[in-house]
Amino acid sequence: MDHQPVVTITLNPAVDIAADVETVRPDVKLRCKAPQFDPGGGGINVARAITKLGGRARALIAVGGATGDMLATMLAGEAIDTIAVDTGGQTRQSFTARETSSGHLYRFVLPGPEWTRAADDALFEALATLLAPGTLAVLSGSLPPGAGAEIVERIEAACEKAGAALVADTSGPVLTALCARSGQPLHLLRMDRDEALTVSGRTLSTPSDFAAYGAELVSAGVADHIVIGLGARGSVGVSAAEKILCSRPVEKPLSAVGAGDSFVGAMVLALARGLAFETAIAHGTAAAASAVVTPGTALCERATTEAFIAEVETTRLA
Incomplete structure (x- = not known):
């Protein structure tokens, strides 16, 4: 590796x-x-994106029922190293319909099974065997019903104990709770534009506005690095030392589905390879652009991503 x-x-x-x-x-x-x-699912797609880009990732997934078996089989077919923990419920489905007459996407997302104590125990037992010094752990996607922000805190504590670093990309009340925390910061927290507007409760418009908000979160000890995706405008990256905007416009987008997970996959892979935060944001931006020019739910492609990296424009923000 x-x-x-x-x-x-x-x-x-x-x-x-x-x-x-x-x-x-x-x-x-x-x-x-x-x-x-x-x-x-966020973490699954991050692992798939990393694999597509020539890296390796182990995917810890919580699954159950016949749908869970189907999911595990599909991952095995893509040669994703998967560790499954049993939720005791039925893994959810989601459905995306593309209206060909208009090009609009209609996305129907089910809630998933209720999180149980047994699933919780199985999760942390598996994490204890997977986390090691230097590991980058990526918690991505929504949480199931019954799992709240405290589970993220416990995962972060498990990472700290093992000498690993946690990258979180989640949403809703869990993201709100994470942005209100202080003390031991996450390694990296990512959100999109709408999530930043909701969590901040402010009218943020320019990339500099979002960067200033990210800098507040860094100063408060929420995370060492904040990334805010602004859609077609690119992504803002903030640390204690820098505030940047990386962008690579796409003239004829086909589907934005998968762009965020492709971004996280490419960014995390770059960080795992020892590249600088600024460079990692550029790699993520290129992968997101690659996903946008693929149809349906397809993720980034390696050749396109590598070609786009040189076309990413990085702007330093005040």
Whole structure:
């Protein structure tokens, strides 16, 4: 392995189903084209992106039921090193319909099974065997019902004890709680534009506005590094030493699905290879752009990402 170990953690994975339909209308049968099935969930997609980009990651996933078996089989088919813990429930599905008449995407996301004490015990037992000094652990995606911000705190504590570093990319009340914490900072916390607006409760508009908010989170001890995705405008990266914007515009985007996970995968792989934070943000930006020019739920492609890296523009923010 040419980089530090990477472990991704997905507590609420899904089998992603995507299909085309001519028009979305109410109260009638909508006859779709042949569906595409993919393993889904933030951490899973981060591990898949890392693999696509020539790296390696171990994917710790919480699964259950026949859908969970299907998910594990799909990951095995992609040669993803997977460690599964049993939730005792049925792994969820998500469905994306692309309306071909308009190009609009309709995304239906189910909640997933209730988190249980047994699943909790199995998770931390598995983590104890996976975390080691120098490991980059990536917690990405939504949390299942019944799992709150305290589970992230416990994962962070397990990382600290093992000498590992935690990268978190989550949302909702959990993200709000993480942004209110202080003390032992996360290694890196990522959010998107809308999440930053919600959590901050402010009217942020320019990249410098978002960078200033990120700098406040760093100063408060929330995380050593903050990354805020601004969609087509690029991504802001903030540490104690720098505030930057990395962008690589796409003229003809096909689908933004998978761009965020591709970004995190490429960024984490770059960090695991010992590259600087600024360079890692550029790699993530290139991978996100690569995902945007692929159809449906497809992630980044290695050749496109590598070509886009040289086209990423980095701007230092005040």
